[in-house]
Amino acid sequence: MLAPDVSVGPYSVIGEHVEIGSGTTIGPHVVITGHTRIGSDNRIFQFSSLGEMPQDKKYQGEETLLEIGDRNVIREFCTFNRGTSQDVGVTRVGNDNWIMAYVHLAHDCQVGNNTIFANNAQLAGHVHVGDYAILGGFTVVHQFCHIGGHSITGMGTILFKDVPPYVTAAGHEAKPHGINSEGLKRRGLSNDSIMEIKRAYKTLYKSGLTLEEAKQALSKQSQSCPEIRLLTDFLAHSMRGIIR
Numbered sequence: 001m002l003a004p005d006v007s008v009g010p011y012s013v014i015g016e017h018v019e020i021g022s023g024t025t026i027g028p029h030v031v032i033t034g035h036t037r038i039g040s041d042n043r044i045f046q047f048s049s050l051g052e053m054p055q056d057k058k059y060q061g062e063e064t065l066l067e068i069g070d071r072n073v074i075r076e077f078c079t080f081n082r083g084t085s086q087d088v089g090v091t092r093v094g095n096d097n098w099i100m101a102y103v104h105l106a107h108d109c110q111v112g113n114n115t116i117f118a119n120n121a122q123l124a125g126h127v128h129v130g131d132y133a134i135l136g137g138f139t140v141v142h143q144f145c146h147i148g149g150h151s152i153t154g155m156g157t158i159l160f161k162d163v164p165p166y167v168t169a170a171g172h173e174a175k176p177h178g179i180n181s182e183g184l185k186r187r188g189l190s191n192d193s194i195m196e197i198k199r200a201y202k203t204l205y206k207s208g209l210t211l212e213e214a215k216q217a218l219s220k221q222s223q224s225c226p227e228i229r230l231l232t233d234f235l236a237h238s239m240r241g242i243i244r
Contacts, residue, residue, distance in 0.1 A: 009046065018051065021070070034082050035063060039070035039095070048078040054107030056084050056125065069095035069113070080105040087126055094131075112149065130165060130234075132187065134180075148234045150187070152180040162238045164204070165230045166197050174243050176205055189227070196225035204231075205244070211235075 002008070002020045009028035014020070018032050021040035026032070028046045036051030044050070051066040053059060064083040067090055068074075078099060083089040087108035093099075094113040102120045105111065109123050112131040121135040124142055129135070130149030139157045141147065146162045153163070154170030154177075163169045166184065168177045179201050184194050200221055204214045215235055222228035235242065 003040075015051070034066060036066040036068070036082070038068045039072075041070055042068065042072045042074065044074045045076045045078075045101075047076050048074055048080075050074075050078070050080045052079070052081055054081045054084050054125070056086075056107055058086060059084055059107075062089070064107075065090040067091070068093045069097075071095055072097045072099065074099045075101040075103075077102045078104070081107045083108045084125070100137075106143070118155070132183065134183065136170075142240075145240055146234070146238065149230060150180055150183060152183060159243070161240050161244075162234075162242045164238075164242050165234050166227075167201065167243070169243055176201075176243055193225060193227050196221065197227055197231075200225075200228050200231055211242075 003022040005022055006020050006024050008026045011028050012026050012030040015033035017035045020038045023041040024038055025043050027044060030044055030048050032050045034051035062085045066080055066082045081091060083091045084107045091105060091107055091109050093111045096113055097115045099117045100119045103117045104122045106123055106125040108126045110128045112129060114132045115129055116134045118135060118137040120137055121139045126144045127141050128146040132150045133147050134152040136153045136155040136157060138155055139153045141159045145159050148163055148165030150166045151163045152168050157170050157174050158172040159174050166179045168180050170177050179197055181194055200218055203217050218228060218232050222232050
């Protein structure tokens with residue numbers, strides 16, 4: 001079902017179970033299939049494939065979903081797969097994301113709001129990406145990794161573990177390189193908050209504390225700085241371990 005004002009370019013194919021909201025523009029040669037729900041005011045460029053079956057040998061044709069929110073830009077040759085029954089069954093993309101050419105989102109990925117994915121960023125299955133995260137070009141993310149909000153990766157970064165919020169990650173295999181201070185300034189965080197986040201980074205990576213000791217110290221710091229709570233909550237739920 002398409003809203004009346006949806007624009008669809010020539011040679012694009014829209015499947016029977018697809019729902020697309022008002023104001024969304026579909027370029028030429030786009031394929032949107034499966035049980036896919038796309039919100040309002042999105043721009044989807046040519047040659048993208050959205051909602052195709054997951055690239056998972058365990059998938060047996062279950063009715064799973066792809067959900068895309070509002071005001072996203074999805075550039076050329078992007079591939080977003082549906083979820084699987086081994087997870088929540090839904091691949092989700094939030095609102096206001098800027099997703100450049102050749103980006104791949106595998107099954108069951110969960111992408112927040114206001115993210116930027118540069119060209120050829122590749123997410124394996126079950127990856128979670130927090131709000132305002134930025135993935136540099138050719139970033140490759142192992143399955144089940146979590147990338148915290150407001151973090152950033154350098155070009156060609158390969159992630160096998162989680163990236164905490166606010167952290168700059170780069171390399172193969174990725175290592176931490178300080179905080180994303182420029183991004184935090186652009187989002188209007190105060191100098192005091194940024195200084196507290198820098199102090200938290202030093203606690204986590206420069207203090208010589210074990211991870212458990214650092215968690216306890218960060219818990220105390222979070223009492224005076226609400227932004228640190230995003231970091232402590234992330235660390236409490238990390239399953240793969242964080243980059244060190």
